[in-house]
Amino acid sequence: MIDLKNLTIEKAHRSLLKGEYTCKELAEEYLKVIKEKNDDLNAYLEIYEDVMTQVEIAEKKFQEGTATILTGIPLAIKDNILFQGHIASASSKILENYVASYDAFVIKELKREGAVILGRTNMDEFAMGSSTQTSAFGVTKNPIDTSRVPGGSSGGSAAALASDMALFTLGTETCGSVREPAAFCRLVGLKPTYGAVSRNGIIAMGNSLDQVSPFGKNVADTEIVFNILSKYDAMDSTSVPESLRKIDSKKDNPKKIGVPWHLFEKGVEDVVMENFKSSIEKLKNSGYEIVDINLPFSKYSLEAYYIIMPAEVSTNLSRFDGVRYGLSVEGENLRDVYMKTRGQGFGKEARRRILLGTYVLSHGYYDAYYNKALLVRAKIKEEILSAFEDVDIIATPTTPMPAFKLGEKLDDPVAMYLCDIFSAPANLSGVPSLAMPSGATPEGLPLSIQFMAPHFCEDHLFDIGKKFEQINQAN
Amino acid sequence: MEIKDVEELALLARVELGEEEKAEILKDMKGILAYVETIEKVKLDDVKTDESLYNAWREDTEMPREFSSKLITNQFPDSQDGYLKVKKIL
Numbered sequence: 001m002i003d004l005k006n007l008t009i010e011k012a013h014r015s016l017l018k019g020e021y022t023c024k025e026l027a028e029e030y031l032k033v034i035k036e037k038n039d040d041l042n043a044y045l046e047i048y049e050d051v052m053t054q055v056e057i058a059e060k061k062f063q064e065g066t067a068t069i070l071t072g073i074p075l076a077i078k079d080n081i082l083f084q085g086h087i088a089s090a091s092s093k094i095l096e097n098y099v100a101s102y103d104a105f106v107i108k109e110l111k112r113e114g115a116v117i118l119g120r121t122n123m124d125e126f127a128m129g130s131s132t133q134t135s136a137f138g139v140t141k142n143p144i145d146t147s148r149v150p151g152g153s154s155g156g157s158a159a160a161l162a163s164d165m166a167l168f169t170l171g172t173e174t175c176g177s178v179r180e181p182a183a184f185c186r187l188v189g190l191k192p193t194y195g196a197v198s199r200n201g202i203i204a205m206g207n208s209l210d211q212v213s214p215f216g217k218n219v220a221d222t223e224i225v226f227n228i229l230s231k232y233d234a235m236d237s238t239s240v241p242e243s244l245r246k247i248d249s250k251k252d253n254p255k256k257i258g259v260p261w262h263l264f265e266k267g268v269e270d271v272v273m274e275n276f277k278s279s280i281e282k283l284k285n286s287g288y289e290i291v292d293i294n295l296p297f298s299k300y301s302l303e304a305y306y307i308i309m310p311a312e313v314s315t316n317l318s319r320f321d322g323v324r325y326g327l328s329v330e331g332e333n334l335r336d337v338y339m340k341t342r343g344q345g346f347g348k349e350a351r352r353r354i355l356l357g358t359y360v361l362s363h364g365y366y367d368a369y370y371n372k373a374l375l376v377r378a379k380i381k382e383e384i385l386s387a388f389e390d391v392d393i394i395a396t397p398t399t400p401m402p403a404f405k406l407g408e409k410l411d412d413p414v415a416m417y418l419c420d421i422f423s424a425p426a427n428l429s430g431v432p433s434l435a436m437p438s439g440a441t442p443e444g445l446p447l448s449i450q451f452m453a454p455h456f457c458e459d460h461l462f463d464i465g466k467k468f469e470q471i472n473q474a475n
Numbered sequence: 476m477e478i479k480d481v482e483e484l485a486l487l488a489r490v491e492l493g494e495e496e497k498a499e500i501l502k503d504m505k506g507i508l509a510y511v512e513t514i515e516k517v518k519l520d521d522v523k524t525d526e527s528l529y530n531a532w533r534e535d536t537e538m539p540r541e542f543s544s545k546l547i548t549n550q551f552p553d554s555q556d557g558y559l560k561v562k563k564i565l
Contacts, residue, residue: 318489354488
């Protein structure tokens with residue numbers, strides 16, 4: 001028996017190197033847990049048939065002495081990441097039987113390492129949602145309290161990791177889709193700098209916002225995965241060349257934390273606020289300087305996001321037309337095929353966002369909505385970058401509330417959208433952000449704190465994250 | 476916004492909607508638009524865009540790929556002699 005609960009990537013790697021167990025035994029241990037728990041949680045949509053073939057490749061690397069830190073480490077991927085020869089459905093009926101014809105950049109990197117991809121995980125359809133309840137293949141339950149949502153849209157990846165059905169998992173973020181489920185499932189989630197990790201082979205939602213984002217059980221695991229995936233890729237025109245990633249200034253570890261208190265004056269549950277204040281107090285007592293910062297435009301982040309994102313969604317999802325791949329519904333003429341395929345293939349939230357995007361981009365509303373939102377976004381970016389001239393880190397709560405009940409917020413889109421209110425500034429400005437556990441409510445639901453750092457300063461997030469892990473444990 | 480606007484958007488976006496759903500979407504759209512409308516009233520002074528733009532597009536040249544055309548044509552919902560088959564347009 002391997003103690004999966006307390007296993008980390010580093011521990012597993014050391015044990016595999018020493019031969020305490022084999023890659024096969026490790027993978028089998030996870031498959032056993034999946035068999036026990038997945039029917040109830042619905043975290044995985046599919047366990048791949050070629051897991052043991054992947055294990056053999058990993059074992060060979062150990063025999064040949066070419067094993068690296070991720071060799072033989074079992075992981076799960078979100079259902080919107082292409083893995084050649086395997087279904088990638090974005091949890092949508094319209095792609096239910098779509099088989100990926102190539103590997104996403106991140107899959108190529110994981111294959112090179114010899115990591116073992118166990119399966120694909122459930123998500124909100126096309127990553128549109130904050131609770132994994134809009135999937136065409138059923139809801140995923142939160143393993144900490146199965147009457148509650150795991151968060152979303154990468155809820156399957158969060159639930160799989162939190163229930164020891166993988167040692168790390170990949171999700172994607174457009175606005176909080178990894179940080180929010182990390183908060184709800186007591187995990188660490190990193191939204192990397194926009195352009196750090198290639199989007200090649202990811203089913204796009206909002207191209208100017210999307211980033212592949214890892215979940216880890218702790219900061220060190222998250223850092224290991226990020227460092228392997230963060231590379232320039234010529235196949236993604238928004239991937240940032242290595243020469244532009246070098247940060248000249250601020251080489252020292254972060255010491256000064258800015259808190260935009262005015263952003264959480266209302267709409268944040270008391271239990272979240274109290275926990276956040278106590279986390280800030282702990283950081284202060286550990287020697288961090290805490291200052292109040294003002295981000296006047298950031299309070300419009302979510303509004304700007306809910307204009308820019310649907311605009312990009314309506315454009316992106318036009319490729320699903322029933323002609324080249326995926327679902328195709330018979331019709332009288334071509335337009336009829338389009339209408340029927342898209343009407344029946346897309347779920348409710350996807351249809352809603354496509355229409356909203358079509359509206360904000362339409363003649364007559366384009367300037368008032370889309371163009372204005374782009375200007376507000378530029379302002380948000382400007383004020384965040386200018387805040388970073390004074391502070392090293394910006395801290396906020398990750399979410400305004402802990403995990404809510406299954407079925408909640410489904411008929412009130414705006415209430416659902418508000419779950420991501422503190423996520424939006426990082427996605428809109430492109431800066432990296434790390435969400436991590438900061439305690440629990442009296443009933444035992446996880447609470448989370450979020451740190452932001454300047455572009456390509458993920459190292460600062462890992463540094464403060466590891467320190468906060470110690471501070472929080474000590475208290 | 477009215478039902479006929481929803482119908483128009485659905486036609487533009489090529490998404491067939493049922494009668495019941497049109498009403499539902501109208502209600503949701505009104506709620507969402509009331510929320511995002513704040514954006515219109517945000518006062519902005521000059522927005523600095525000091526980013527320098529460069530062309531990130533590569534030349535359109537032939538390059539080898541790891542996937543075969545068979546993998547792509549296999550996904551066609553309808554095909555004939557290896558060609559994608561669609562409804563006639565004219």
